[in-house]
């Protein structure tokens with residue numbers, strides 16, 4: 140044996156005896172199934188986004204789906220202040236907001252070169268105003284990520300007999316380009332499926348190209364014929380809840396008739412071939428646009444908390460609609476409740492009672508993947524099992540008896556959906572265990588999963604991962620006491 144080779148062999152033996160081999164076998168788990176893009180990871184971290192429905196419908200009595208015939212003379216906000224909108228987002232801890240630049244009635248909140256049906260022919264600021272500009276400038280000043288909704292369906296343009304789908308494709312692409320080119324970074328755009336049935340995939344192919352070229356960071360909310368370009372999907376309702384389970388994956392190309400796929404949209408598909416997670420759009424008021432008649436019907440903090448837990452707490456992003464009034468301001472009831480929701484979230488999740496617990500697992504991958512990573516609040520660490528273990532039991536011996544009524548888990552989404560079955564039990568002696576029924580036989584985890592239940596007093600908690608597609612990779616586990624409503 141040559142001397143060099145002998146040295147090599149001695150080195151390998153020494154390193155394995157010193158534990159180096161356990162580090163080698165402790166390489167990060169390989170991803171499984173479809174995984175999120177960088178855009179989707181950024182989108183998940185927003186957790187809550189705001190929607191701003193403001194436009195011609197705001198100035199028409201109880202109209203939410205204008206027919207495109209309302210006169211431009213009607214649009215005249217008396218005190219529009221997008222900086223006030225930003226204050227509402229800040230007090231709500233909301234990092235991103237999407238403004239409706241053009242709803243299906245076709246009225247443009249910006250002075251488009253491609254339409255006369257816009258602010259430029261309204262009395263507001265003598266036709267010199269631009270709501271989209273004011274909004275994007277306010278977002279920039281406040282450090283809020285701006286998104287732009289530009290409805291693909293346009294009833295005003297359709298009033299023209301000369302309008303056919305081919306011309307409309309060019310028209311919409313031109314307006315989309317104006318918005319994507321002239322206003323700074325756009326973080327999300329929305330292709331509403333309402334009324335858009337006849338818009339075909341070739342149209343979206345062209346429009347997606349415009350978005351991807353001009354705004355590479357822009358998330359596309361897609362529906363119906365635009366799913367193949369979508370970064371996120373509709374959740375199948377406008378009431379604010381995701382399914383249980385709710386997978387980020389879905390068979391995108393199988394989505395044809397929307398009404399036949401509401402359950403798939405709501406729950407996703409565990410073995411879906413595309414990563415298109417759910418975005419939950421819901422309005423803080425009964426309608427999408429402001430109507431005086433609905434004052435007093437703003438959703439309460441309790442209702443918003445339920446919505447949060449059933450959307451963000453079910454592996455989805457919440458898109459909460461706010462409706463500026465005819466002044467151009469968010470009404471005070473609405474801003475108060477947005478701030479109330481934020482307090483509810485921060486106060487409920489400020490103390491993780493599993494922190495400080497003695498934590499054990501049966502199949503830890505190695506020292507970089509210890510179960511203590513589950514409670515360290517560090518985004519860059521996680522618990523993982525060895526490759527061959529798709530299930531494990533992680534036991535938390537709490538530092539004292541605790542009362543809790545809520546739990547939260549997070550998976551490492553960059554590694555794909557791994558866990559497909561899990562349950563949580565509690566104990567007061569570490570020997571006899573009682574299942575938490577609301578947290579039994581659960582399936583998906585994903586970015587975040589929250590479960591609420593009646594208060595439990597316990598000194599041990601046990602997380603059982605019972606099934607998976609690959610070894611476990613979990614960011615966090617916590618038990619909490621919900622704040623008072």
Ligand code: OTN
Pocket residue numbers: 330331332333334362363373376377397420
């Ligand atoms: O009457 N509607 O058009 C309607 C009523 C209730 C719930 C949804 C809709 S339309 C639906 O809107 C979604 C966004 O909220 C998506 O864009 C869907 O594709 C669209 O069909």
